[in-house]
Amino acid sequence: MIKIQSLTHQYNQVPKLQFPDWEIKDAEQWLLLGSSGSGKSTLLNIIAGLLKPQSGEVILDGTSVYQLSSKEMDQFRGQKIGIVFQKPHFIKSLNIYDNIAIASSLAGLPIDAKRISLLLETLGLAGKAKKYAEELSQGQLQRASIARALVNHPSVLIADEPTSSLDDENAENVISLLTEQAASSHASLIVATHDNRVRNRLSKEYLLS
C-alpha cells in the first residue's frame, strides 16, 4: 500500500506544486492524469524516491520513504519499486538478459534466472535475451523494460508515459502487458499519461490539475 500525505514541491521560479493526498491499495491500478506541467513526472519521481519533496510524506508498505538514509533508500527502491520510463534506456555494454539480471544484483537480491526467462518469454522476448539494446525495436525495448521493472517482484510498478513514443499496436501491447503483469505479480500499478489510447484501460484515475 502507498500513502501520499501533504506533498509539495517547488522547482526554481515555478509555482509550488501541491499534490492531493492519495492512497493506493495493494494491486490497484491507477492512471495518473494531468495536463503538461501539472507535475505528473514530479509526483512519480517523488513516489519512486528519486526526488525529495519540500514537504509531506510517502509511505510505502509501512515505510516512510524519505526517512530512510540515501543508501537504504536506493536499496528500498531497487527491491520495492519497478520503474518503466517513456524512453526505455538500457546499459549499452550489457545484453538484455544481463540488463534485467543487474536489476536484481543492484537491489542486493539474488539473480533468479528462471524468473528472467519466464518474464522474457511472457513478454515475447524469449529469443532476444542475448541481444543488445541497439538490436531491438522501440516496442521490444519497452517490453524488456517492463521485464526489468518486474524482475524483483516490486510492490509498486510505476510507468511514466510508457506508450507515448509507440505506435497503436505497440501501445496496446505495452499497456496490456503492464496491467496483466502487475496483476499477476500482485503489484500496484501507476501509469502517468496524457495518451488518450490508454485512458479507459485502468480502473482508477488520479487527476492533477
Added chain:
Amino acid sequence: MNILKLSAKNLSRNKLTTVLNIVLVAFGVGILSILFLASTQIGDKLESNSKDIDLVVGAKGSPLQLILSSIYHIDFPTGNIPAKDAQALMQNPMVKRAVPLALGDNYQGYRIVGTDSSFTGLYGLKVAKGSFWNKDLEATIGSAVAAESKLKVGDHFFGAHGLSNSDDEHKQHAYIVKGILAPQGNVTDNLILTNIGSVYKMHEPSHEADKHHHGEDEKEINNREITSLLIQYRSPMSVVIFPRMVNQSTNMQAASPAMESARLFSLIGVGIETLKWFAILIMAISALSVFISLFNSMKEKKYDLAIMRCLGASKAKVFFLVMLEGLMITVTGALIGLAIGHLALMLIGHFQESSQARLTGYYFLTDELYLIGAGLVIGIIASIIPAVQTYKVDIASTLSKDK
C-alpha cells in the same frame, strides 16, 4: 553480475580507446621497469665482481679502463706493467693479497686470464668438475663458458690473439680443460683461467717457449710483464697511503674499483635519469588520456549510471564503478608493462655481445611493486573527477532530459 564484470564489459565496449590507454601505461611502466632491472643488475654485478678488491694496479692510462679490463673484463687493458715492479708491490706489508693478471687471448670471445692460485682465493672459486689448472697450458673454465662453448674436461682448444673473438689462433699450443668452475654468479663464470706461464708461452717464439717449459714457474713473473694486479689491503688505513705511493713513486697507476664504479654509474646515471623522466612523462600522458576517455564516456554513460541508481545502486557503487574502470586500465597497463620490461631484458641479454655483463629478465625486484602502485595512483588520479561527477548525478533530472 558484479561491479567488476560490469566495468570490464564497459571497457570492452570501447576496445580501441581501452587498448590505447593500456598501451600508454604499459609503455611508461615498461621503460621504468627496464631501467630499474638493468641498473640494479649492473649495480649488483659491479659490486659482486669487485667485492673484495680494494685496488687495481696497472699501466698508466684511464683508471676506469683499468678497472673495466681487470675486474669486469669488458674493456682493453691500459697496457702492461713490469712483473718485477708488480712483484715488489706484492711484497709490500700493506698488501694482504695481490693477484697478478696476464691478459691477451680469448677463446670464442671468452677471455683467457693468466693468474695464480690467489685468484681462486680472492673469488672463493670452487670446481664443479675436474680440478684447477696446475701446469702450463692447463685451463679451468667458467660455468658459462662450459655451457656455451660445450667444452668438457679433457677437451683441447686453441686460444686466439686479442680479447675479443678473432680467428688469429695460437695453433702451436693447445690448452687442455682440466676443470669446470661451479657457477659463481660473477665475472668468473665467463673466464678461462690458466697460469701466467701459459699466456707467456702463447706469445713467445717457439724456441723460447721450449726453454721456458723447463724453467721455474716461481720466477716466471720476475722477468716479464703482466697486465695488472688486484690488491686487497691488510688494513683500511692503506686506502689513503697505498694508491698515492703507487701513483707517485712508480711508473704504474693505482685505481680504486669503488671510486671508478661510482664514476661509471654517475656517467650512466645521466642517461638513466633522462629515460626515467621520459617514462614518467609517458605515464603522465597516459593518466591524462585515461582521464579524457573516462570524462568523455561520462556523457554517454550518464543515462546508464542514472538507470543503475534507479535500479537500486548506491552513489558509492556507481562511484566505484567509474573508479574501477580507470584502475583496471592502469593496473592492467602496469602489469603488461612489467611483463614487457622483463621480456625486453631477456631479449637484450640474448643479443648482448658481452657475456660478462649479460642482463637477464629472470630477475625480480620488490621495487617493481611500486610500479603497480604507480599504476593504481594514476588510475585513481585519472578517474577521481569523472567518479565524483557520477556521484553527484541527479537521477530524476538526468532521466527527464532523456525523454
